[in-house]
Amino acid sequence: MTLAAGPTADTDPRVALHRLRAEVAKAVVGQDAIVTGLLIGLLCRGHVLLEGVPGVAKTLLVRAFAAALDLDMKRLQFTPDLMPGDVTGSLVYDPRGAAFTFRQGPVFTNLLLADEINRTPPKTQSALLEVMEERQVSVEGSPRALPEPFLVIATQNPVEYEGTYPLPEAQLDRFLLKLAVPLPNRDEELGVLRAHHQGFNPRDLAGAGVRPVATAADLAAGRDAVGRVGVVDMVLGYIVDLCRATRVSPSLELGASPRGATALLAASKAWAWISGREYVTPDDVKAVTRSTLRHRVRLRPEAELEGVTVDQILDAVLGTVPTPR
Template identity: 70%
Template sequence: MNPDATTPIPADRARQALIAVRTEIGKAVVGQDAAVSALVIALLARGHVLLQGVPGVAKTLLVRTLAATLAIDSKRVQFTPDLMPGDITGSLVYDGSTSDFSFRPGPVFTNLLLADEINRTPPKTQSALLEAMQERQVSVDGKPMPLPSPFLVAATQNPVEYEGTYPLPEAQLDRFLMKIDIPLPTREHELQVLARHAAGFDPQDLAAAGVRAVARPDDLAAGSAAVQRVTVAPAVGAYIVDIARATRSSPSLALGVSPRGATALLSTARGWAWLNGRDFVTPDDVKTMAHPTLAHRLSLRPEAELEGVGVGSVLASAIGSVPVPR
């Protein structure tokens, strides 16, 4: 922690610490710089991230390593078909010594919650995360209990065509600031992975791999405050709104970007601008963050799905239809 709590951390120092996180994570995870940047931006913007990829592409390892580099508390929940809401939020437990009920906190009471394979559990349990994600609290017996700060849900999911998966409801998808697709590694990256394992790399022992904390919660707090000071010109704000409105009028979409999605794009564009050393947002920042921030909020019409239209191409067309401010 900051040795002098009364002295605020300079924004430049916080930026350098958070940029160092990418290099540090590279000691354990190969070729996922884009996903790392997205996770850091989500922490700065106080949002949540959905990671999608086939099993075995290091989604879980990525989140565990992020927690280790930031010196924050992390817990993991493996979502299964028999998982109950109380298994996530906690439950009241009878205490025989006091003849009363006491609350036993669930794993959601942490800084970084890894919700592993979130779409393998039924919708009722998926929805148990909604209040925690949106309100940053859990209601127990009618009483709100605040969650720690920072608080980030990093949920992983397998592609929906995989057996035993349940599609996330639109209301919950909209609670995720960003959705990041984790691709299969390139041949070069896969060779690096094999070489590391051949040399004795153990994914369960990050310390042995040399992973250490290079940023701390006070760096995140200073970074979040700095991101809030990043300016957005009226023309750039209008650009964001017009992109959102363009998706709503697309003939291929049954559901376009909501105002919540537009504010999410504002937040991620500010975070990206700040990480790149600027105190203002450019149209290129908006374009860079548009797909990870907006694509999962869109729903195709059935006829568009039958024609093989992809959400990404529809979003790209919507962005391309909006004049770029000069």
């Protein structure tokens, strides 16, 4: 994915946010599209699911992204023995005051990296449902608001399913985007090796030169600007037609819901704004359709047996639904 050049006025938050890709690239080679997806998630207040094999720098990418935005980040390794209180926090008895006090869990941060989220049982996975939807934690009936901004970035391995618990549809639906983290091409992998040969330490981002280039204020201004991006009825109809086409596809047993349509609208507006436009085009919708809908639809078993993928079905939908002119 290639973005158009952003505006040049320093007062435009796009300028600062466009610097993110170059700053993250100091630590992670060749993942510009994933950085853009994470940025769309923050601009839309939507969470992101990263899927990729081990060793493609998913954790390093998120750490560098948080450092370049000067945001607080916490990493939580999801394991089979993880309990809900380990995620959200819990009440702890304080003998000095003879009272229970709330000890915050790792969700009280700006960026929560939920590493290998599908390795914990549904009971613990469900602890994130309220967190992701309401951006709060309720303990003993008392809601506690999370910091702003707040984003869950979850990872999972697409090739190893032993000892995992597939995410329920209700949880998947709370992710705005599902991004496939690719393996680097040959030149990019050479760049990784050169960096390590020259002493790059993935645990020392400051030593790699990663510095804050944008702030939460830039994000807030960006969100306001995305909210003002225009969408004509013809493009709204195109979004609806794409989602409705997934519901009648013979290869899918579950199509995109109306919530999926609203997610596609939000992601399209953010993509258009990042690309330097104040209105959404059909090409903007096409650019984010797969990442927005691939986790909201489900293949029929017979289609899976034939080796069909969700992305292939979405490509077919994009090819058959008439594009507005």
